[in-house]
Amino acid sequence: MIIEKFFNKWIMFFLILIPTCGVIFDEPYFITLATKVVILGIAGIGLNLALGYCGLISLGHAAFFGIGGYITGILSFHALNDEVLFSWPVVVSGSSEMLIIWPIAILVSALFSFIIGLLSLRTSGVYFIMITLAFAQMLYFFSISWPNYGGEDGLSIYIRNSFPMLNTMDPLSFYIISLFWLLFSIFISLKLINSPFGMSFQAIKQNEERVKSVGIETFKVKLLVFVISGTITGLAGSLYTDLNRFVSPTVLDWHTSGEIMVFVILGGMARLYGPLVGAAFFIALEQTLGSYTENWQFWLGLILILVILYARSGILGLFDKKLKHEK
Amino acid sequence: MKNKILNIKNLSKSYGAFKVTDEIAIDLNFDEIHALIGPNGAGKSTLIKQIVGSVRHDIGSIVLDQEDITDLNDVERAKIGISRTFQVSSIIPKFSALDNIILSLLDKSKETFQLFKSIRKNKELDSKAKKILKEIELSDKSNILASELSHGERRKLEVGLALAMDPKVFLFDEPMAGLDESGTKMMINLFKKIKTNSPILLIEHDMDAVFALADRVSVINYGKIVATGTVDQIRSNVLVRDVYLGYEI
Numbered sequence: 001m002i003i004e005k006f007f008n009k010w011i012m013f014f015l016i017l018i019p020t021c022g023v024i025f026d027e028p029y030f031i032t033l034a035t036k037v038v039i040l041g042i043a044g045i046g047l048n049l050a051l052g053y054c055g056l057i058s059l060g061h062a063a064f065f066g067i068g069g070y071i072t073g074i075l076s077f078h079a080l081n082d083e084v085l086f087s088w089p090v091v092v093s094g095s096s097e098m099l100i101i102w103p104i105a106i107l108v109s110a111l112f113s114f115i116i117g118l119l120s121l122r123t124s125g126v127y128f129i130m131i132t133l134a135f136a137q138m139l140y141f142f143s144i145s146w147p148n149y150g151g152e153d154g155l156s157i158y159i160r161n162s163f164p165m166l167n168t169m170d171p172l173s174f175y176i177i178s179l180f181w182l183l184f185s186i187f188i189s190l191k192l193i194n195s196p197f198g199m200s201f202q203a204i205k206q207n208e209e210r211v212k213s214v215g216i217e218t219f220k221v222k223l224l225v226f227v228i229s230g231t232i233t234g235l236a237g238s239l240y241t242d243l244n245r246f247v248s249p250t251v252l253d254w255h256t257s258g259e260i261m262v263f264v265i266l267g268g269m270a271r272l273y274g275p276l277v278g279a280a281f282f283i284a285l286e287q288t289l290g291s292y293t294e295n296w297q298f299w300l301g302l303i304l305i306l307v308i309l310y311a312r313s314g315i316l317g318l319f320d321k322k323l324k325h326e327k
Numbered sequence: 328m329k330n331k332i333l334n335i336k337n338l339s340k341s342y343g344a345f346k347v348t349d350e351i352a353i354d355l356n357f358d359e360i361h362a363l364i365g366p367n368g369a370g371k372s373t374l375i376k377q378i379v380g381s382v383r384h385d386i387g388s389i390v391l392d393q394e395d396i397t398d399l400n401d402v403e404r405a406k407i408g409i410s411r412t413f414q415v416s417s418i419i420p421k422f423s424a425l426d427n428i429i430l431s432l433l434d435k436s437k438e439t440f441q442l443f444k445s446i447r448k449n450k451e452l453d454s455k456a457k458k459i460l461k462e463i464e465l466s467d468k469s470n471i472l473a474s475e476l477s478h479g480e481r482r483k484l485e486v487g488l489a490l491a492m493d494p495k496v497f498l499f500d501e502p503m504a505g506l507d508e509s510g511t512k513m514m515i516n517l518f519k520k521i522k523t524n525s526p527i528l529l530i531e532h533d534m535d536a537v538f539a540l541a542d543r544v545s546v547i548n549y550g551k552i553v554a555t556g557t558v559d560q561i562r563s564n565v566l567v568r569d570v571y572l573g574y575e576i
Contacts, residue, residue: 196438196446203419203430210417213379214492215405215434224440 007319008273014280015182019175031171032243033287037280038178039239044263044275045185046232051261052269053193054225055205056121059257060132063116063139064109064230066252068237071105073247074149076157098163098177102238109234110227117226121219133254140252154248161242168242178239182276185232189272192228201225202270233260262300266307268314277315330356331390332526333496338377338387340550347373349550351387353528355496360518360527362541364534370550371530372414375498378528379411380404392495406434408495410525412488412502416481420474424465424484427473428456431491456491463487464513478505486514490521497527503536515539538562 015038022030043065050056078085078094085092095101120131149155160168168174192198200221203211211218241247250256259282260275267278282300289296311317333355340348348370355361363371376382378389380401388397396404405411419427429452433439436452446452460466463483468476473484486502499518503511511533518527518540531537537544538558545555546567554560554567561567 191443191445194445194447195443196433196441196449196452199422199426199430199446200433200439203422206419206421207417209381210413210419210488211430212381212402213405213411213413213417214431214488215402216430216439217402221439 004271004316004320007316011273011276015179019172023172028171031175033283035171035175035178035243037276037283038175038182039236039243040260040263040279040283041276042178042182042185042239043233043236043260044267044279045182045189045272046229046234046236047260048229048264048269048271048275049189049192049201049232050226050229051264052271052274053198053205054201054222056222056226056229057129058120058132058226058229059129059254059261060116060120060134060136061230061233061260062252062254062256063132063136064113064233065237065240065256065260066136066139066143066247066249067112068105068109068234068239069241069247069251070143070149070155070237071108071234072101072161072238072241073155073157075101075104076161076241077149077155080158096159096161098161098168098242101161102235105238106231106235109237110231113227113230113234114223117223117230121222121226133257136252136254136257140249140254143249143252150248152249154246154250156246157241158245160245174243178243181235181239185235186272188228188232193272197221197224205270262304264314266304266314268316271314271316274314274316281315332357332392333378333528334390335378336388336390338374338384338389340373340377340382340384346550348377348384351547351550351552353545353552353555355526355528356542357526358523359542360522360529360540362529362531362537362544363547364531364537364544365547369547371547372500373550374547375411375500375528375530378404378498379409405492405494408492408525409498410489410492410494410496411498412482412485412500414500414504414530416478416485418473418481418484418488420472422473423470424460424473424476424480424487425453425456425469427484428459428487428491429453431488432456435491435493459487459491462490462517479507479510482506483510483514486517494525497521497525499527500530501532502529503531503533511536 018034019031022028047058047061050058075094076096079096085094116135120128123131144152160174162168163177166173200211200216204218204221208218237251263275263278263282266281267274267276285296285300289299307314313320331354335351335353338348338351339346351374365371373382377384380399388395391408396407419430432452432455460469463486465480465483465487468480476484482502482505489497503514506514515536541558543555544558544561546553546561554564
């Protein structure tokens with residue numbers, strides 16, 4: 001019987017195989033698709049920490065994805081136009097260096113996650129869902145009404161930001177960069193879920209009152225998980241802008257939050273590789289069914305219903321030996 | 328006053344016109360098991376919730392080890408030494424019995440915010456947790472998911488969670504409910520042993536266990552303490568027989 005760990009090895013194999021085929025058969029489009037899967041997988045891995053492991057049903061992760069995306073777009077836009085970003089109290093110009101953009105995107109995403117988490121985590125259940133959604137929608141409408149950076153039309157950055165000794169315009173090079181961040185996100189998630197902190201937030205998902213009763217400050221734990229989760233999703237947003245060389249208010253829209261959530265649910269909540277599998281499945285459906293009908297999401301909806309009804313542990317859950325045994 | 332670890336004065340809580348607890352005054356001495364008995368709905372569990380801070384009281388004060396904890400929240404009270412069990416088993420169902428205990432040890436050992444240290448490599452936590460499992464006679468269930476434990480084993484595990492916190496006082500809410508004879512016997516022996524380190528406020532319906540364990544007994548009815556005394560005093564109290572015991576002992 002195939003078990004999840006074995007399946008995870010196959011996932012890693014495919015992450016290498018697909019771009020290799022793209023190079024061999026001279027099909028850069030496959031590499032770009034794989035890059036998209038990897039980046040959306042990172043976004044899902046971020047949400048999975050909050051949603052899958054800690055039970056925080058955030059419908060506002062588009063906010064962090066969009067913030068990471070806009071930070072990258074804005075810095076790059078200023079660098080390309082040789083304009084200063086702001087001149088008071090000190091002169092700060094834009095940058096087209098990934099090594100400069102990433103830390104800024106990470107820090108700003110973390111800051112916004114902290115502020116949104118601080119306010120949202122005072123609520124729970126449906127109120128938490130609504131308040132996170134409201135924050136993301138506020139940022140969405142703010143981006144639409146911000147003409148300096150394209151407003152509704154979005155912001156194009158024409159060429160990808162640069163990375164030392166790599167041609168980021170080469171699909172394979174950019175894929176390798178994205179893959180590095182995917183592996184890093186998986187590594188961080190793995191370390192977290194196996195730590196005492198991870199034990200605390202996984203327990204909160206199951207029985208918060210009990211966790212409080214043993215003296216653990218559940219608010220602080222949830223806030224930290226939310227910040228780490230939002231930061232990882234923000235990093236994915238930054239990479240996504242570079243992939244498309246474009247960022248628009250769509251990345252902040254609640255549809256994006258919903259899609260990231262779909263990756264997590266489809267692949268399997270609280271499963272390390274679940275969001276990646278979910279993202280791959282989503283893109284595969286989009287590419288295959290999308291070539292037959294514009295309304296391919298009808299079929300996605302149907303599949304989602306089946307997964308929720310019959311495979312609550314997602315696609316990866318189907319390969320989980322322990323789970324089958326329990327049944 | 329000096330020999331009192333927990334001192335509750337005038338504690339009241341109302342939901343609208345209904346008084347759940349009415350000017351409760353109760354204390355707990357060092358080395359003592361103080362049992363709280365009364366009919367269902369008398370306000371026993373609400374009193375426990377008020378002491379641990381999960382239900383805010385309207386008036387009154389709570390002093391733990393000479394420190395006024397009235398304004399502290401539930402987590403702060405747990406941190407400074409109030410440990411409880413729940414009336415209905417409250418455990419982490421998808422954690423093993425061992426991991427449930429380890430979770431309970433985290434705060435005391437200041438490990439909660441260790442982000443990247445593997446919990447599996449922490450030998451100290453592991454051995455402490457195993458020692459507690461041995462004490463509650465669940466060593467052989469160490470790796471079993473808590474959700475797969477029997478009702479009695481879950482009650483034991485709850486007591487284990489409380490023990491792991493090494494608190495100043497224990498508040499046990501019907502810890503023996505659903506236990507078989509040997510389980511009850513084990514619990515009685517355990518409580519006698521641990522009360523010397525941390526006294527116990529015990530809510531229990533099993534009168535044999537109460538009379539075997541309690542140094543003092545208080546009887547609560549309609550949110551009011553109607554009698555407090557030694558086991559013999561309570562047994563012979565006519566009002567208590569009328570309110571709760573209802574039979575000759």
